Amino acid sequence: MNVVCIGSGYVGSVTGTAFAVLGHPTTVIDIDPSKIDLLNAGKSPIYEPGLDQLVRKYIGKTLFATTSYQPVHEADVVFIGVGTPSKQDGTADLTYIKKAAELIGAYLHPHRFTVVVNKSTVPVGTADLVTAIIEEASGLKAGEHFSVVSNPEFLREGYALEDVFFPDRIVVGSNHERAKNIMRELYHRLVERVSYEEISKDFAFPYNPLTPKAVYFETDVKSAEMIKYASNAFLAVKISYINEVARLCETLGANVLDVARGMGLDSRIGGKFLQVSSGWSGSCFPKDTAEFLQTSRKYGTELSIVKAAIESNRKMHEFVVEKIRRRLKILNGKKIGILGLTFKPNTDDARQTQASVIIQMLLDLGANIRVHDPKGMEMFKAVHPHLHVQYCASAEDVAHQADGIVLLTHWNEYLQLDWKQMLSIMKTPYLLDTRNFLPKKLLIGLGYQYEGLGIGTEQEIDGGIMNQFSVLSV
Incomplete structure (x- = not known):
């Protein structure tokens, strides 16, 4: 054909x-x-x-x-x-x-x-x-x-x-x-x-x-059109839910990684889209949930759960910035390195990402931002020209005299960084891993002040995404 x-x-x-x-x-x-x-x-x-x-x-x-x-x-x-x-x-x-x-x-x-x-x-x-x-x-x-x-x-x-x-x-x-x-x-x-x-x-x-x-x-045609919006909105709701659970886990001292795994073992729930992050973003979820919500309002049947998911997602971005502020106190003049600009790994799509929102909040608080992404820097620079940040050719460069490093996108390349060398050029050894992706035990052993999301400050990450510490350059 x-x-x-x-x-x-x-x-x-x-x-x-x-x-x-x-x-x-x-x-x-x-x-x-x-x-x-x-x-x-x-x-x-x-x-x-x-x-x-x-x-x-x-x-x-x-x-x-x-x-x-x-x-x-x-x-x-x-x-x-x-x-x-x-x-x-x-x-x-x-x-x-x-x-x-x-x-x-x-x-x-x-x-x-x-x-x-x-x-x-x-x-x-x-x-x-x-x-x-x-x-x-x-x-x-x-x-x-x-x-x-x-x-x-x-x-x-x-x-x-x-x-x-x-x-x-x-x-x-x-x-x-x-x-x-x-x-x-x-x-x-x-x-x-x-x-x-x-x-x-x-x-x-x-x-x-x-x-x-x-x-x-x-x-029929209308049902097919609806299926896409309903699917994406449901996934956004699921992510917002586990992110809220992560915030509660931090307050109560529970480990969201174990909570999510335990939930996912229920076949009615499943383990997909129960991974904690700094919030959902990208080229689909933000625009699709916004359109779906506006359509429901237009016809007098507001999707209150979708509305709540959008609000919860905004709060997750703010929660990440608040964690940084609590650790570093006044951010005016502080140097913060950002790892990851795309909304997920293995894409160069940096249009509507959590990085753009979080970076803007940090800039508004007076921070100086250095960023790196394996594939997304060119697009990020093109679609966010108003964000005055320094783009780094190598991921290690974001650590130079940094008061903190924030991992936003879990690119596998970041597991291979020379974290020991990066520590030696940082001003303050603070590391916020918003994907609970990096090996906490090893990084703490190197001297990092490591924080994840929803795992507390003393919890060990066992059986997480990366337990083979040997792949890290130390």
């Missing part, structure tokens, strides 16, 4: 490359020529482990890239994967969706049936909006010449290729039988893992043929 993906961001690049790998001639369209030039040169326009290798192999064969919408004319399926950033009031900005729909309408073939797929995370009712725009731009009739369906993405940045080739579920929302049939045919190779033994040789992750097959779930 001829596939087109509008947008070359995290959704479009990964989705387009995946269908090309599966043998569908796929064209990625983006109005940014620099991104298209990268794709045509065999390079991914985003950082995603393993994506460069696939783009390099399939570009010019089954994967193509252009700034022109002409390929829409011959497409069987057109995915819309453009950005939907938040407006000031928290609602989704559909400017790019509307523009994509208008251009799709201008290039639709009048004598073939085309399925237009909303892959971006969009509010309930967006399929109707896109349908109306395409009808007006094309002069064609929905249901006869084209149909708009909802097929939300569930990709985790840093693990997007695993998620696209081995999804838990594929949700397709459509009220049109012909469109449903086309989508079933499109996803057949993925669901049935056709030729996976061969194509998996190019995967940057291990291929396990015993992994359960994806559930192909069909529903």
Whole structure:
């Protein structure tokens, strides 16, 4: 089938490359020529482990890239994967969706049936909006010449290729039988893992043929649109809950690592998304929860639990800053090193991260900030030019004359740092590990004043994420 993906961001690049790998001639369209030039040169326009290798192999064969919408004319399926950033009031900005729909309408073939797929995370009712725009731009009739369906993405940045080739579920929302049939045919190779033994040789992750097959779930359009928001909001609620439990654990002297593990052993709860942090952030959770809450308010059915999760998340950011202030007292003129700017490891996405919020609070208190991130510094600098911080080429540099170091993102690279050498150049040996990621016992032995979140000041971390102290450079 001829596939087109509008947008070359995290959704479009990964989705387009995946269908090309599966043998569908796929064209990625983006109005940014620099991104298209990268794709045509065999390079991914985003950082995603393993994506460069696939783009390099399939570009010019089954994967193509252009700034022109002409390929829409011959497409069987057109995915819309453009950005939907938040407006000031928290609602989704559909400017790019509307523009994509208008251009799709201008290039639709009048004598073939085309399925237009909303892959971006969009509010309930967006399929109707896109349908109306395409009808007006094309002069064609929905249901006869084209149909708009909802097929939300569930990709985790840093693990997007695993998620696209081995999804838990594929949700397709459509009220049109012909469109449903086309989508079933499109996803057949993925669901049935056709030729996976061969194509998996190019995967940057291990291929396990015993992994359960994806559930192909069909529903109506509005329910599909709702599923994505409801899913992300639920995960945000779960993270906010365990972070609140962590704050209570600190007060009562309990260990949140054991509490979370004990909770997760209950199959009704599960252990995923029970990892304590300085708060959830990133390109999805903040905007999706804000839109979901605003929609509920708009229609008089406020999602009070989502509202509470958003407020709790803000308090978690403040809690981290308060821990630093309690330890270092007056922060005016203090030098603080920050490790990690992206909202999670294995991505360069630094758009709406906990780091930006926490750094702003520290700057407001007069602190001088030095930062490092293995992949995210370029984007962080571009999207947060108002944050006057010093960017360090190496992680060790954040320790220079520092009154404290704060680990915000648990990159594996930070386990390999020469923590003994870093200690020797710090002014005050304070280390706040907001992910309970580093080996507390060893660091205390080196002379650090180590603090985590929700583990108290004297608790030992046994069986945590890192017990093999030998991997640290000491």
